[in-house]
Every structure is written in C-alpha cells, then in structure tokens.
Amino acid sequence: MKAKLNRRDWLRSSLLATGGLGLGMASVYGATPNAKPFWLNKPRVMVKPFAYDKYNLKAKLNANENKFGPSKLALEAITESASIGNLYAHYDVIKLREMLAEKEGVKPEQIILGPGSTDLLEKTAVITFRDGKGNIVSADPTYMSVVRSAKRVGATWKNIPCKTDWSHDLEGMMDAIDDETRLIYICNPNNPTGAITDGKALWDFCAKASEKAPVFVDEAYLDFMEEKDQKSMVGLIAEGKDIILARTFSKIHGMAGLRVGYLVAKEERVESINNILRSSYNLSITSLRAAMASIKDEEYLKMSRAKNLEAKGFVYEAFKEMGVEYIPSSTSFIFFKLPVEGEAYMKSMYGQGVGVRLFDIDDEPWGRVSMGTMEEMELFVPALKKTFEA
Ligand SMILES: Cc1ncc(COP(=O)(O)O)c(C=O)c1O
Numbered sequence: 021m022k023a024k025l026n027r028r029d030w031l032r033s034s035l036l037a038t039g040g041l042g043l044g045m046a047s048v049y050g051a052t053p054n055a056k057p058f059w060l061n062k063p064r065v066m067v068k069p070f071a072y073d074k075y076n077l078k079a080k081l082n083a084n085e086n087k088f089g090p091s092k093l094a095l096e097a098i099t100e101s102a103s104i105g106n107l108y109a110h111y112d113v114i115k116l117r118e119m120l121a122e123k124e125g126v127k128p129e130q131i132i133l134g135p136g137s138t139d140l141l142e143k144t145a146v147i148t149f150r151d152g153k154g155n156i157v158s159a160d161p162t163y164m165s166v167v168r169s170a171k172r173v174g175a176t177w178k179n180i181p182c183k184t185d186w187s188h189d190l191e192g193m194m195d196a197i198d199d200e201t202r203l204i205y206i207c208n209p210n211n212p213t214g215a216i217t218d219g220k221a222l223w224d225f226c227a228k229a230s231e232k233a234p235v236f237v238d239e240a241y242l243d244f245m246e247e248k249d250q251k252s253m254v255g256l257i258a259e260g261k262d263i264i265l266a267r268t269f270s271k272i273h274g275m276a277g278l279r280v281g282y283l284v285a286k287e288e289r290v291e292s293i294n295n296i297l298r299s300s301y302n303l304s305i306t307s308l309r310a311a312m313a314s315i316k317d318e319e320y321l322k323m324s325r326a327k328n329l330e331a332k333g334f335v336y337e338a339f340k341e342m343g344v345e346y347i348p349s350s351t352s353f354i355f356f357k358l359p360v361e362g363e364a365y366m367k368s369m370y371g372q373g374v375g376v377r378l379f380d381i382d383d384e385p386w387g388r389v390s391m392g393t394m395e396e397m398e399l400f401v402p403a404l405k406k407t408f409e410a
Contacts, residue, residue: 064181065161065212066380070366078373079396079403084211084353087392088327089274090310091320097313098278098306109305116308117282117300119315124254124265124284132290134299135307137240137268137281138165143297144236144264144283145169145203154202157233159188161381163211166236170203186215186347190225197232204229207238208253209245212379212388214349219251226253230262234289237265241351243272243321244328249350257284264289271352272324273314278307328352331391338401342408358385360408368407374400 072082090098113133121128134140145166149156152174158167160179171177178201180192188206197204206226209216226235237253256263265284270276280303283290294300314320335354339346346356358365362378362385369376377388389400 063160063177063179064382065164067164068362068366068378068380068385070363070370070378072370072375075370075375076373077370077375079392079399080375081390081392081396081400082375082377082388083276084271084351084390085276086271086274086324086328086352087396088324089314089320090278091274091314091317093313093317093320094273094275094278094310097309101306101309105305107305108301109303109308110301112305112308112312113300113303116312119312120282120284123315124252125258126254126284127287129287130257130284130290132283132285132293132300133303133308134281134283135279135302136270136276137238137266137283139279139299139302140266140281140283141165141236141238142169143299144293145175146173147293147296148202148234149173149175153200155198155200156203156205157193157196157201158205159193159207159210161210161212161379162205163207163238163240166203166205166238175202176200182210182213182215186210186213187217188222188225190217190221194225194229197229201233204233204235205238206235206253207240209241209350211241211351212353212377212386213347213355214241214351214353215347216245216350219249223251223253223256226256226263227259227261230256234262234264234285237263239265240268240271242267244325244352245350246325254284257286260286262286262289269311269314272321273311274324275307275310275314278310279303280307280311327393328391331394331397334394334397335389335391335401338404342405344404344408353388353390355379355386355388358387361385365407368410369403372399372403372406374403376400 117128117131120131142165146169149170150173155176155178156167156170157178159182167177178196180189180196183189229235239252242250253263254265267282269280332349344356346354366378379386
C-alpha cells in the first residue's frame, strides 16, 4: 500500500504540521461552506465498521481510554468499598454530588450523576425528543451519541459543517436554530477531530443560543488542555443560562470501565430530567468512592495530563517526518488523514497488533489514534510506517 503523497498533499501536510490551525488550513481547504442557513442532508462523518474482536492487540488505541488510570487513591477506595457492596450507595451519591458542586461552583441540586456520561447524553436526547418532534443542531463532524439518540426517536438533525480549521461554525449553527429547535449540541474539544473552538466565542454563542433552546455542552476532553487554556461553559449555568454540561471520569481520570459521568444544569432542567429518570442512583458504591478519591488525587491528574502531552508530542514528530496531515489536538487522541485506503489500513494495523479507529469524512478516510503509554505509541509509529510503505 503506497503512501502516495504528491506535492500538493505534501504542501498541505507541511502547512498543517508546522502552522497548526488557522491560516494554513484555511488556505488549503478553501472557504467555509456556510451559505446561510446551511445544514447538510448527508452526514460528513461516517464511522467505518470493522471486526475488532478477532485481533489480539499489543496496543489498544481505539477507544480514547486513559492507560494511566485509575489513580492509586481511586484503586484504594475501590478495594476498601468492595466489601460494602451489599449496601445501597445513597449517601455516597449525595457526597459525590456535593464534591462536584463545589468543584463546579453550583448547588448539589444542579448535578445529575450517571453510569458514564453516555447514559446522560442519550437520556437527555430521548427525554427531549420523546414525542418524535423538533430538531437538534450540532456540528458535523462531532460526537454522535446525543444526535444519534435524538434521531432514533424522531428528531431532525441540522448538521452544520465544521469550519476550515475544524472549529464549530457558531454563526452557521446560530442561523440554523429555529422554532422547532429543542437542543443544540456542542462538543468542545470535539471528537473525532480533537479540535478546539475558541472559549470566548463559544461563551457568547452559548449565552445567546440558550435563550432559544437548551445548549448541551460536552466537555469530556477539556481536562487534557493546560489548565490556563481550559474554558468551561459551567459559569453560564451559575448565571442562570439554560446550558446542560456533561463531564466524565472516563478520560483524564482513567475510569472508563468504572462508569461515572455527570451533568450540570439549572435546577428546573435537572428536575425535568430527574422527574422521568433517576440516573444518579445507578452507580455502584465502588465507582462512587473511586470518583471521590480521584478528584482529590491532584498528582495523578497532573501526571495523566503530562503523559498525554508527551505521547502527542511523539506522534506529532512522527507525523511531520512522514508527511502525514493531522489536526493539532486538544484532547487525548489525534485525528489524521490517511494517504492509503481505509480498510487495508485497518487490516494492516490490527494485523500488527495496533488497534486504531477509522472514519470517513466527506468520503475520505481518516484515522484516529488514542494516546496510550509511550511503549504503545512506540508500537503505533512503526506499524503506521509499515502500513504506509507496504
Ligand atoms: C465527546 C465524548 N463525550 C462523551 C463520551 C462518553 O464517555 P463515557 O460514557 O465513558 O462517560 C465520550 C467517549 O468517548 C466522548 O468522546
């Protein structure tokens, strides 16, 4: 499989690799396709199915898991609480909500816990669109959990193409909101692109758009950014805006298999969800205790962020050397353009024991690689080289 990089491709990848976001990308991709109001009939992004199960992996880099978690304190809390698994965890639910309320600067009554944020994303969509009417506005590509559930119960999806720098087209999204809009979904930083939308611009958008419909902001990966660059939208909730914010313990806390996530919203919104479903009580006592311990483990969180940056730096270097076009990432994964055919890429990578993900964007193959340990990244890079050179 030849990595066919012609001069234009090379130029494009060099611009991306060296210039990062911004002008470089704009000049190679052309103008944002937003004749207003604009949304697409066909999704830009397709997750390509692949039979993952039959391969033994040496490096599992396909699900944005954090290989450094759970933290030591979380593990101790799990061990200690296993023997009280005969008891309901009501008091721990209250305690974790209090801790999160303090962290987020809201009241405990403004928090719903869930067994992973997926549970809360999908429930919010089903509750919002349960009569099968209305539309949801989101970027495309984006993380599809909320959109998919909304569509399955009958919502129309207004998908607004990301801009040339892969940030949300906030103007385009604002124009797409109409009387039928019941939810606006934002994923920042975004999955699968890893791209960030400017915090100040997003803040203004959320403040304005939430006057028309609730804005659901998914901040699953925000913790991977340097603390000074993290701009959460949670402050808008304290101001009384109709924002529903989702966070998860699956990413920086490295607790994907322990299933802990939460929503923050204004009290009326929380009540309207709790009236129908009581997700907060669906968590195990071990997971609740692990989450409480992990929040306190600042050393672990710092280490986890640093390891992620180290792995990204290593992969960026390899991509630059290989002339691979990638999107600079604010998350724990990197999205890159494949210069080879998608299925053959997957077979080659999995055949070498390296699990990765494949997407089609505008009918072109893209790869997504999660950051793992350095040992795993050191398996990924040569496997990729071999795949592109075959
Ligand atoms: C953007 C985003 N939101 C939410 C989730 C769901 O995570 P979990 O259900 O493990 O909390 C993921 C998982 O990959 C994600 O990428």
